[in-house]
Amino acid sequence: MTIREIGARGDGLGEHGGGRVYVPLTAPGDHVRVALGERRGDGRAATLVDVLEPGPARAAAPCRHFGVCGGCALQHLDDAAYGAWKHDQVATALGRAGLGDVPVRPVVRTPPASRRRATFAASRRGGACVFGFNERQSHRVTPVPGCLVVAPAILALLGPLETLMKAILPDGAEIDVGVAVLEGGVDLLLTGGAEPGLDARERLADFAEAQDIGRVSWRRSPAFAAEPVAARRPLVARFGGVAVPVRPGAFLQASAEGEEALVGLVKAGVGPAKRIADLFAGVGTFTFPLAAGASVHAVEGDSDAHADLKAAARTLSNVAAERRDLFTDPLTEGELGRFDAVVFDPPRAGARAQAARLAVSRVPTVVGVSCDPATFARDARALVDGGYRLEGVTPVDQFLWSPHIEVVGVFRRH
Numbered sequence: 001m002t003i004r005e006i007g008a009r010g011d012g013l014g015e016h017g018g019g020r021v022y023v024p025l026t027a028p029g030d031h032v033r034v035a036l037g038e039r040r041g042d043g044r045a046a047t048l049v050d051v052l053e054p055g056p057a058r059a060a061a062p063c064r065h066f067g068v069c070g071g072c073a074l075q076h077l078d079d080a081a082y083g084a085w086k087h088d089q090v091a092t093a094l095g096r097a098g099l100g101d102v103p104v105r106p107v108v109r110t111p112p113a114s115r116r117r118a119t120f121a122a123s124r125r126g127g128a129c130v131f132g133f134n135e136r137q138s139h140r141v142t143p144v145p146g147c148l149v150v151a152p153a154i155l156a157l158l159g160p161l162e163t164l165m166k167a168i169l170p171d172g173a174e175i176d177v178g179v180a181v182l183e184g185g186v187d188l189l190l191t192g193g194a195e196p197g198l199d200a201r202e203r204l205a206d207f208a209e210a211q212d213i214g215r216v217s218w219r220r221s222p223a224f225a226a227e228p229v230a231a232r233r234p235l236v237a238r239f240g241g242v243a244v245p246v247r248p249g250a251f252l253q254a255s256a257e258g259e260e261a262l263v264g265l266v267k268a269g270v271g272p273a274k275r276i277a278d279l280f281a282g283v284g285t286f287t288f289p290l291a292a293g294a295s296v297h298a299v300e301g302d303s304d305a306h307a308d309l310k311a312a313a314r315t316l317s318n319v320a321a322e323r324r325d326l327f328t329d330p331l332t333e334g335e336l337g338r339f340d341a342v343v344f345d346p347p348r349a350g351a352r353a354q355a356a357r358l359a360v361s362r363v364p365t366v367v368g369v370s371c372d373p374a375t376f377a378r379d380a381r382a383l384v385d386g387g388y389r390l391e392g393v394t395p396v397d398q399f400l401w402s403p404h405i406e407v408v409g410v411f412r413r414h
């Protein structure tokens with residue numbers, strides 16, 4: 001079959017027997033032989049058997065792990081086709097919401113080797129211990145010593161981490177290993193498995209010493225608070241010059257370059273506004289840079305993130321922090337009336353309830369940031385139906401070679 005286009009999850013789309021076929025690792029124009037698999041949505045999944053004739057956009061993947069590793073989905077496209085696909089994802093999502101006339105600006109790109117946080121997997125089965133990323137559509141783990149996406153500080157740790165996992169993981173264990181590069185050092189967060197015993201704790205502390213890791217923690221699952229195993233230095237994230245001491249697992253934008261682009265777009269969007277609400281504020285990525293020229297009310301649902309932001313804002317009279325669930329208890333029209341700009345940056349599910357309240361508010365400027373173009377477009381539709389004009393949307397590609405894309409959109413009241 002011939003691949004016509006690439007779908008939202010990064011798989012090539014072909015046709016067979018009048019139905020859609022989803023074929024990972026294929027490019028538009030590829031003539032391919034595939035093995036048909038199970039039903040998927042409105043069509044069938046398939047695996048690539050052979051590329052009989054490559055399409056014009058097919059390129060050699062730069063990473064030797066591509067195809068096996070589940071981290072990247074789109075290294076087999078040439079750079080122009082890759083950038084155009086990311087742009088199209090945003091335009092298509094807006095089009096589906098009836099916002100096809102909104103200008104989509106050129107994609108802001110971020111470089112390889114810039115990802116400053118990543119979650120790896122480690123597993124031990126009958127003597128064999130593997131550390132790396134999950135394979136494509138699988139729970140199997142594959143080593144990725146040549147990963148082109150993660151920052152050098154993370155790449156340098158992959159070999160030592162593999163050795164460490166071999167030393168501490170008991171048979172049958174499967175854990176996640178979060179690595180984040182913060183100011184003050186690397187933050188290592190192990191999630192899952194049994195609570196580390198004395199021997200494992202000693203090895204983890206020795207590892208922290210030998211690799212100069214800033215902090216090591218363990219938690220049973222993401223629902224549990226992380227317990228410190230080794231805390232060698234205070235770790236902070238710095239936003240707009242303000243140091244925020246953060247807990248293990250705190251949300252950070254994926255790369256410093258991505259964060260800089262998003263902050264720049266958000267600041268340009270709110271313009272001269274003096275009273276700003278930063279909704280879904282996390283630990284303050286936008287709050288503190290915005291506070292350089294305005295008073296900011298930062299609302300966040302997660303108690304740890306809220307507490308970290310609030311502690312960092314202690315000495316700033318123009319930053320207020322509120323903990324609140326914005327899905328069930330969005331800011332009302334009355335509350336929104338205090339602000340001349342609102343920034344919202346929800347998780348993938350979007351901000352449906354808050355967008356409905358914004359739609360009937362009088363806030364002059366709203367800036368939406370999202371890592372999901374589909375829920376962004378849905379929420380944007382609500383604002384436009386409420387009388388806002390969506391001036392334009394800028395895609396920021398901080399999830400290099402993945403199907404994901406971040407967007408920033410600026411809305412003004414007529």
Ligand SMILES: C[S@@+](CC[C@H](N)C(=O)[O-])C[C@H]1O[C@@H](n2cnc3c(N)ncnc32)[C@H](O)[C@@H]1O
Nearest residue numbers: 280281282285300301302325326327345346347
């Ligand atoms: C994409 S992150 C953005 C964080 C921050 N704006 C940043 O750039 O670092 C989304 C944030 O929304 C928070 N969140 C998720 N669900 C929420 C809810 N129902 N109410 C309030 N905040 C929520 C998360 O804890 C997370 O901090």
